[in-house]
Amino acid sequence: MKQNMIKFKTLALGLCTACVALTTGCSENEYAKINTDPSTIGEGNPIFLFTQEQVQYQPFDYLLWYYDGAYTSKLVQAYSPSTSFNDLYNKLAELGGVGSQLIYVKRYENDIKAAIAKMPADKAAQYSHLSAMANALSVYMGLFDTDLFGSRPYSETAQAKYGGTLTPNYESQEKLFEQWLTELNADLAKLKETNTQISVGDNDLAYGGDAKKWVKFINGIKLKIAARLLHQDKAKALKIAEEVGADDANVMQTITDDYVYNKGTGGDGGNNTYGTDNSVNLGTCSKNVIDFMRRNKDPRMLVMFTKNDFNSEVIQAFFDAQARGDNNCAIPKYILDQVNYTTDGSGHKHFTSWKGDGEPWVRYQGLPIGMTISEKAEYTGDNNYFVTTRWKVTDGDKSKTYSPLSYFNEELVRGRVDYTFPTAPKGKVVQDTEDNPLYEMTISTAEMNLYLAEFKLLGANLPHSAADYFKTGVEASAKAYSRLATLNKIPYYDKAHCNDKLDEPVTYNDAAIATMMAKADYQLTGNVASDLEKVYIQMYLHFFYQPLEQFVTVRRSGVPKVGSSLIPWVAMKPSTELPRRFYIAQPDPADKMRAIIEAAMTQQGFTFTDGQKPELLNSERVWYDKGAPNFGEGPNY
Incomplete structure (x- = not known):
């Protein structure tokens, strides 16, 4: 698994030079400046800390594309190995960073909380919106980490700096969902506060500090949780959807509401800014x-x-x-x-x-x-x-x-790809070598509205029809992809970035979207079973850009399904031999977290294993996946 290693280098000459300088060139006043009482050192600026939290908000870390997403995309038949599937395709090897991404945002949220806690009450009140925004990113990444592993640390994560533990307790998926819903509702209450708030402006890389857009983002997370709850507590899931859908102001309506962000110079100038240097290994x-x-x-x-x-x-x-x-x-x-x-x-x-x-x-x-x-x-x-x-x-x-x-299309997720246009063997070499800081997207208008279409079909009392939500979601998905293509300047995105005399650009206009929407496969008819399949197919397509979300959708819906006239599922192995989660290896005896991890595994009914026993990774399911249909079987709500 991915390991974060810090390598310390001994710089003997530099240290010696520094010691000489300190003993020969410092006055008493200069020593006094150096030896500042730690208790008087100022806290970080919460606004700048929030920007760094957004920079570390990384559902698309480079290992996702090389390992984790490469497994899930093939398991749900979005892609095929270039040599076709073989008998080993259901087995997992090295894992990437999924399951350990929360800590990178949580530590900044904790710093923000600590800085605000030291402020006078009247000043702290001006940071209510910022506090809510910071917590929302932590909840999103917490949910991201739990999808394929179940119980994870959350409440005690990254607290050692403030007197907390270095061995955070694992919390069950069920309790995490309850905790996150409570936190998200508190965040929404903060965002409704009308007292003067500190101006975040462009330090918010996605929304420019617009509280109304953050309300929609947070409600989007609530819908993600609700969708995952359907097999454990359908009534609660529908209630959450009704809370969100009761007011259109809670719901993303156009692609300007989508969480699209560009880290630019705020990133590290490397993978954090441009996306992975590794090729995308999806198939x-x-x-x-x-x-x-x-x-x-x-x-x-x-x-x-x-x-x-x-x-x-x-x-x-x-x-x-x-x-x-x-x-x-x-x-x-x-x-x-x-x-x-x-x-x-x-x-x-x-x-x-x-x-x-x-x-x-x-x-x-x-x-x-x-x-x-x-x-x-x-x-x-x-x-x-x-x-x-x-x-x-x-x-x-x-x-x-x-x-x-x-x-x-790798340039949707990699800003530093040199593309060579196809030409005849003796043709000229034509390349697109422009590097672009990456634009990325997570929660979107498409995602929220497709969830609401699903919930409406499942009986939720919502103000609009399933067909209306569906239409809004699919149209928004199409507009979002064209927008990402243009922002990231993918090959052929405009006529200037074509080469062959007959090349046509790949971006498109509203007329092309209208043509798509007129097709029967893109319209709901009132037949609940048929309409549900169409909704899940559209989620499946929208999440090609987010392979773990795609996997979660297929896992909970059973769509694509065998025999479908839309996108059929191909039964290559018994569904009981396909992994439904990632494996967890036995911790080393010296691992200080060993007892905690073992207790969490026991609580979930999990067996320590590697990726070579897919039948275990199928039968031992994460909490919210229990009762969901097998792959290819279709919905069973």
Whole structure:
């Protein structure tokens, strides 16, 4: 697991030089300045501490993309390994940072609380809003940590600096949910206080200190908790949804309400600012997902995933190589079927145009979901998904290999990716090498409204129809993805960032969203079972950018489901052999937390194990997952 290690270096010469300076160059007054009584040292500025808390608010830490999200995305069939699934796909190896992210924000919240506690009452009252904002980030990250591990430390976390313990107690998921709901309601009460508040301004990286937007963010967390409560206390979950939905002022309405933030110079100038340096290890996009989005003209597909390499120039390069006698290279049939071309008297093919929807839609292809299908002729023949040597084109002394498939668009989560546009083997090298401090998004209008659509269908007394919430949520999701694509300047985001003469930008307008919304799969009809599946499919799609949220949604809903006409679940292994949480290894005997961790494991009915026993990680569920449907079975509320 990820380890945080501090390496101390001995700087002997520097220390000696410093000692000489102190013994020969300091007056009594200077010593007095150095030897300040610690009790008189001023507290940190709560506003600046809050900015640092936002900088440390990191649901997208770099290990998420390389380990944790890579596991969950494949388990829920959002992506496939490039060589297809094999018998080991349900086993977990190294884990990333999920489960240990709370402490990075909680320590700043504790510093903020301590600084405010030392203020006179009238001054402290001016920081009520800031205090609520700081606590909300801690609750969000606490929930993030508990989803895949169950009981976690919270109340006693990062308190040692203030006389607390170095061995914080683990709290059960059930108690954590109760605690967080209590804290969030207190935060909302603080944000309604009308006395003069300190101005946070641009030191709030997301909302500029706008209390109304923070009210919506906090209510968004309440809905996240409510959704997780459905299998344990449905009545309570519906009550929370009704509290939130009773007033539209509690609910995000447009993408300007979304929690979108850019750390810019507030970050560390490295991964914290630009996102991970590591490649995103999610796999190849699912053909089931791509096919669903393409037939419904869902424009989010254009920015969620990458265009494949087969533009008009590359296709012509294949035609030219074949005309030179290269019988090994071949354009996959599923791509060639979308190409209009002519053939001259010598048999030389010439690209003329795209068929069907044309650019950019024809450039997206997914990989079929299945076990060891890379060994089957139907996937390696004319419709070749796996034999990469046939995607290689040679022209004289120059060769290039091209991918016909689509992948997660890394530049949505990585600000320092150099993208090379596909060109013919002897074509010019064209790259996008611009670095951009990353814009990220967590709670959004889409998420909140899709939850409310779900709760309405499940019987909550809410002021709007499920169809209204659904429409607002899906439209907002589409607008949010286009916004992220533009802010992060992904390849092809505008015409200036295209290369091939037929390239079309991947961002889109309201008319494209309206076309999508007119499709039957994007409309609710009043059939509760059918409508619920549609809501969960839209959550599934929206959370492609947030793989752990996607996993939680699939785990609690059983959607995608087997036999669906929307996005079907492919049964490759018995559902009882698929992990539903992450593993916890036996602590070392010298670990001061050992007894606490063992007690928490016993309380939850968990067995210490590694990732090689997926059946244990399926049967020994976290508290709120008990009673939820198996993967692929559909909702069972």
